[in-house]
Amino acid sequence: MIVSRQLRKKNIIEYLLYMWQVEDLLRGAQLDADALATKVLAGAALPQSTVTAWREWYSGLADMMRLEGVTETGHLGINNSILQEITELHKRLLELEAMEQYKEKYYKALPFIVEFRGKSGKKDCSEIESGLDFLYEIWLLKLQKRKISDQTQKVIDAIGGMLSMLAGYFVQYESGELDFDELE
Numbered sequence: 001m002i003v004s005r006q007l008r009k010k011n012i013i014e015y016l017l018y019m020w021q022v023e024d025l026l027r028g029a030q031l032d033a034d035a036l037a038t039k040v041l042a043g044a045a046l047p048q049s050t051v052t053a054w055r056e057w058y059s060g061l062a063d064m065m066r067l068e069g070v071t072e073t074g075h076l077g078i079n080n081s082i083l084q085e086i087t088e089l090h091k092r093l094l095e096l097e098a099m100e101q102y103k104e105k106y107y108k109a110l111p112f113i114v115e116f117r118g119k120s121g122k123k124d125c126s127e128i129e130s131g132l133d134f135l136y137e138i139w140l141l142k143l144q145k146r147k148i149s150d151q152t153q154k155v156i157d158a159i160g161g162m163l164s165m166l167a168g169y170f171v172q173y174e175s176g177e178l179d180f181d182e183l184e
Helices: 002-010 012-028 033-040 048-068 077-095 100-120 127-143 150-175
Strands: none
Touching: 002 012, 012 033, 012 048, 012 077, 012 127, 012 150, 033 048, 048 077, 077 100, 077 127, 077 150, 100 127, 100 150, 127 150
16 A cells, blocks of 8 residues: 555556556465465554554455456456556657667567567567566565576566656656657
8 A cells, every 4th residue: 555655656657557456466365365464464563543544455355356356367447557657658659769779678578578578478468568467477486486597587687777767757647757759
């Protein structure tokens, strides 16, 4: 909850990956918000009001997951809306001549994204969603303490570099600092 608010303002890519993690954690707890809060907050010396706020946040997300039919797979509509907004910004940046550095990172990451999308079987999702899916899968491997090869690290760097730059532009876009008219 607190983490999500901070990430939402600072790095939209990390925010989405975090929210996908929370969705999976809730699924792992069979959408039992109390059980998840107990497990996640175990050992933390937090005021009761903070614990209550976390439980309510998890409960609200679990209710939304049930309502939206994403209890087994998929993502909440709020997360999909943000993903769509990021994807639209990405497309807009690619249209601008002044975005050469972003385009360079994009074209470096694109072959890896296309390859991953082909292997994942999610051929209809956007390049941005495929990149996020890839980073999420890597995060899961790291949680399992699996070794990441040098080649995979190069892919992480390429996709992560592009998405990191996109996240920076998103902050500028939301704050009104990114003036498309000026960049055309």
